[in-house]
Amino acid sequence: MKKSLSKTVQELQPSGIREFFDLVLGMKDVISLGVGEPDFTTPWVIREAGIYALEQGFTSYTSNKGLYKLRLGISRYLNSRFNLKYNPEEEILITTGVSEAMDLALRAVVNPGDEVIIPLPCYVAYGPLTILAGGLPRYIKTQLRQGFKLKPEDLERAITKRTKAVILNYPGNPTGVSYTNKELADFKRIILKHKILCITDEIYGDLSYDFAHIPFASLSGAGQFSLYLNGFSKAYAMTGWRIGYACGCKDVISAMTKIHQYTMLCAPIMSQLAAYEALVSGKKAMDEMKREYQRRREYVYEELKRIGFEMVKPQGAFYFFISTKNTGLAGLNFARKLLKEQNVAVVPGDAFGSDYKDFVRLSYCADLDKLKEAIARIEKFLRRKQ
Amino acid sequence: MDEILEVLEKDARISPQELARLLRRQPEQVKKAVKGFEKQGIIVGYKTIINRELLQDNNNFVSALIEVRVTPQKDVGFDKIAERIYSFPEVKSCYLLSGTYDLLILIEGRSIHTVSDFVAEKLASLEHVRRTTTHFLLKRYKEDGVILKRKRENKRIAISY
Numbered sequence: 001m002k003k004s005l006s007k008t009v010q011e012l013q014p015s016g017i018r019e020f021f022d023l024v025l026g027m028k029d030v031i032s033l034g035v036g037e038p039d040f041t042t043p044w045v046i047r048e049a050g051i052y053a054l055e056q057g058f059t060s061y062t063s064n065k066g067l068y069k070l071r072l073g074i075s076r077y078l079n080s081r082f083n084l085k086y087n088p089e090e091e092i093l094i095t096t097g098v099s100e101a102m103d104l105a106l107r108a109v110v111n112p113g114d115e116v117i118i119p120l121p122c123y124v125a126y127g128p129l130t131i132l133a134g135g136l137p138r139y140i141k142t143q144l145r146q147g148f149k150l151k152p153e154d155l156e157r158a159i160t161k162r163t164k165a166v167i168l169n170y171p172g173n174p175t176g177v178s179y180t181n182k183e184l185a186d187f188k189r190i191i192l193k194h195k196i197l198c199i200t201d202e203i204y205g206d207l208s209y210d211f212a213h214i215p216f217a218s219l220s221g222a223g224q225f226s227l228y229l230n231g232f233s234k235a236y237a238m239t240g241w242r243i244g245y246a247c248g249c250k251d252v253i254s255a256m257t258k259i260h261q262y263t264m265l266c267a268p269i270m271s272q273l274a275a276y277e278a279l280v281s282g283k284k285a286m287d288e289m290k291r292e293y294q295r296r297r298e299y300v301y302e303e304l305k306r307i308g309f310e311m312v313k314p315q316g317a318f319y320f321f322i323s324t325k326n327t328g329l330a331g332l333n334f335a336r337k338l339l340k341e342q343n344v345a346v347v348p349g350d351a352f353g354s355d356y357k358d359f360v361r362l363s364y365c366a367d368l369d370k371l372k373e374a375i376a377r378i379e380k381f382l383r384r385k386q
Numbered sequence: 387m388d389e390i391l392e393v394l395e396k397d398a399r400i401s402p403q404e405l406a407r408l409l410r411r412q413p414e415q416v417k418k419a420v421k422g423f424e425k426q427g428i429i430v431g432y433k434t435i436i437n438r439e440l441l442q443d444n445n446n447f448v449s450a451l452i453e454v455r456v457t458p459q460k461d462v463g464f465d466k467i468a469e470r471i472y473s474f475p476e477v478k479s480c481y482l483l484s485g486t487y488d489l490l491i492l493i494e495g496r497s498i499h500t501v502s503d504f505v506a507e508k509l510a511s512l513e514h515v516r517r518t519t520t521h522f523l524l525k526r527y528k529e530d531g532v533i534l535k536r537k538r539e540n541k542r543i544a545i546s547y
């Protein structure tokens with residue numbers, strides 16, 4: 001059978017982490033700080049709109065681009081919040097999550113052998129999606145001591161004649177690190193100079209705690225070189241609904257729509273209607289969740305610091321990417337032992353780049369009682385080890 | 387609303403130290419703020435929400451909502467008569483409403499009889515009370531913002547990217 005599989009797929013990241021994931025999934029009563037999604041259920045106003053959509057018989061396809069009213073809602077939201085201007089007719093595409101949007105984006109712009117710059121550590125999908133699109137990921141490592149921030153000079157150094165695009169994810173998974181206006185301006189200078197596309201995954205944009213989130217596309221002159229990706233999964237706790245969107249120049253969006261019409265046809269209509277409701281009346285619930293994440297972040301940060309972990313204080317999202325070096329254990333071992341001995345799950349750092357073997361990602365998508373208990377268990381685990 | 391109140395309203399057990407950490411303030415500052423809220427009567431108490439439906443001795447417990455029509459008094463309006471009513475320990479809540487009646491009170495007792503005795507002997511006989519309508523409470527679904535049905539644990543997968 002193996003011979004009949006595509007080479008590309010066979011060569012995709014053989015993940016050592018998979019085994020660990022299976023281990024976690026096989027265990028009971030785990031306190032999991034290993035999730036990449038909100039612990040909240042989708043706010044009731046939004047769920048109610050989804051239910052109502054079903055009741056009313058909204059069970060059909062929509063236009064390939066997605067419901068016009070949702071595109072219009074997104075266009076207005078981006079305009080009022082960031083002064084970003086996209087025409088809902090031809091510059092916005094509704095996708096099944098940012099996952100699909102990223103896939104479409106890469107397939108729409110990458111020619112065989114083109115390079116895509118990806119700062120590490122990063123969300124797991126970027127490398128494989130680049131490869132599946134026929135491109136070559138060109139990774140740039142960032143270090144804990146530089147706050148896991150991409151340095152403009154490193155970006156410039158990584159650009160070659162074959163560079164097609166760079167992927168920026170901020171606030172980022174797994175680090176929670178984000179970029180300020182000034183930092184983005186430095187990237188812009190380089191991106192405009194080399195005329196490459198900046199694909200930004202801003203799915204955590206509404207979960208930025210220390211400074212206002214700024215879309216790269218909103219920088220003056222950047223519009224033409226940017227593709228803005230966002231979705232409802234994280235900020236509105238809507239991971240299961242599968243709604244994301246891409247905004248950019250007409251030609252890129254129309255190329256993406258071409259692929260989307262064959263592979264996905266459209267995003268689920270009831271989810272699109274629920275997402276529309278999220279834009280119309282989900283803000284209050286979203287702000288409440290955001291404040292809750294922010295409080296947890298303060299709490300967990302102080303606790304982890306007290307225990308002695310080295311880390312960067314995240315500026316957004318809901319993750320901590322912490323160094324396990326001081327514990328004498330590599331990330332995977334740390335995660336395995338912590339799971340076995342104390343029933344607490346975290347994700348080994350290798351998942352986000354092979355150079356991050358001495359890290360684990362810990363998400364604070366759990367209520368305060370659970371977080372307290374998990375931290376107490378981590379402490380117990382470390383004390384026993386000594 | 388101060389974020390201290392937002393947190394305490396959800397979980398009154400939280401300590402000032404923890405509260406301070408969550409909000410990135412000084413514990414002393416938080417303690418002082420809480421004291422201030424208590425003094426001003428903004429925080430009026432800390433209590434536990436109990437789901438009586440699940441108690442063994444729930445048979446000895448009934449609640450009723452009673453609509454009360456009263457004659458307002460000169461100068462003091464409804465306040466005086468409300469005070470006479472809400473001072474009874476059986477009265478758990480008491481509100482002045484607009485509409486077809488004036489006061490809505492929630493009362494609790496050991497049986498239908500204790501409740502009806504209270505209405506007949508204490509409430510209806512009060513001067514200025516013109517009329518009462520008693521509604522016995524059959525089932526509680528949500529109490530002070532808390533849904534009483536036990537939530538099924540959300541089956542989020544334990545680990546994901």
Ligand SMILES: Cc1ncc(COP(=O)(O)O)c(C=O)c1O
Binds near residue numbers: 096097123203243244
């Ligand atoms: C950075 C990042 N991008 C994209 C996704 C996937 O989002 P969606 O649910 O919109 O497909 C995730 C989910 O974990 C993520 O962390």
